[in-house]
């Protein structure tokens with residue numbers, strides 16, 4: 302047998318990319334609401350273009366999402382039909398604490414998620430909850446500056462205490478921060494940070510990272526105290542970085558880039574800052590804003606497992622300048638051995654096996670692949686069907702690679718959730734047309750459409766994969 306019997310199969314979504322209903326149920330405004338679609342999006346997510354309110358002339362896709370707030374029963378029923386044993390989703394912070402710094406939570410938000418979890422349980426689907434997936438209350442940004450402020454740790458502690466208490470017994474698997482390393486690339490989306498003139502972004506993001514790390518360790522502590530059955534993990538955007546050649550300088554560059562990805566996870570797993578990171582901070586004149594208890598909290602409350610997203614990877618060279626031919630999302634150089642997706646992300650199934658091995662060698666903790674998938678344009682045929690063989694090919698090759706990592710390399714893997722089992726708003730572009738789903742949603746990039754859900758060809762394929770516990774991938 303390739304996968305253990307209790308292997309968890311499912312899909313992953315995030316509140317801001319699917320819930321919509323941004324003003325309902327007492328929900329407050331969040332950073333993710335005011336990130337527009339279109340060319341300005343990346344400047345806003347990067348904290349370079351400050352947009353803290355809706356502005357005329359922009360379309361804001363998170364307002365509507367795919368209306369999952371009202372349709373979650375139908376959507377979970379479809380997940381159950383595919384045979385999901387796990388559903389990864391995220392809590393919208395501002396449904397629980399609309400401003401973020403209130404003393405009491407919003408009951409309506411809590412009851413919404415309780416119903417959602419109970420709906421999962423009805424079908425024996427285990428919820429895997431991301432506590433924050435790119436969301437931060439706008440009030441906390443305006444008032445305190447987002448995660449640049451240490452005050453955020455206290456607000457986050459209130460949030461997690463409420464969640465662990467209210468959902469005790471309903472939820473056992475938690476992730477503290479989605480793709481924690483993304484705060485370096487998208488500081489506004491990842492940590493509610495906008496840069497002001499004259500500021501050193503390196504120092505601001507490094508301080509924010511410390512606050513998130515301490516907050517994450519507190520979550521582990523509080524979560525274990527409230528329910529020892531809780532398993533609490535970290536989450537990184539992963540993908541082993543390749544050197545452009547076997548030149549030692551390129552190897553060193555690749556090692557540096559890999560460490561940039563690992564560094565925060567190193568702290569979450571080992572409970573202390575790695576030496577290479579301390580040295581880098583020293584060179585850049587940054588001092589970690591330590592306060593009482595931080596060291597003890599980090600050291601004694603490390604994560605139970607390591608989860609990660611894997612879509613693609615990148616290749617770097619020591620002489621790297623901007624490369625217009627690059628086939629990766631982040632900076633890098635072109636990898637001539639890999640083809641790219643419609644959005645220019647290199648497709649590399651073997652890279653998933655390499656990544657699994659690197660992470661398992663490094664951390665020796667159970668791993669969980671909580672995002673993987675292909676964002677592609679889909680065509681709806683006249684009879685309404687979507688024949689997404691390209692998506693099936695992508696997933697098949699990646700599942701094979703993960704099977705090899707488990708059976709040939711002995712990686713301890715808890716489960717696999719594909720990204721966007723139902724089409725949802727893209728985080729990087731804000732588009733609907735970048736589709737990942739097994740379930741098609743009738744909605745376009747401007748928010749027009751019926752929102753009707755239909756099963757694609759991949760729906761039935763993934764159903765079979767789950768039914769056979771990954772044996773039949775044809």
Ligand code: BGP
Pocket residue numbers: 315318479480538610672676720726727728729730735
């Ligand atoms: C990850 C995020 C997700 C998701 C995914 C796909 O970085 O955790 O929220 O969106 O990437 O990216 P995109 O939506 O940009 O295609």
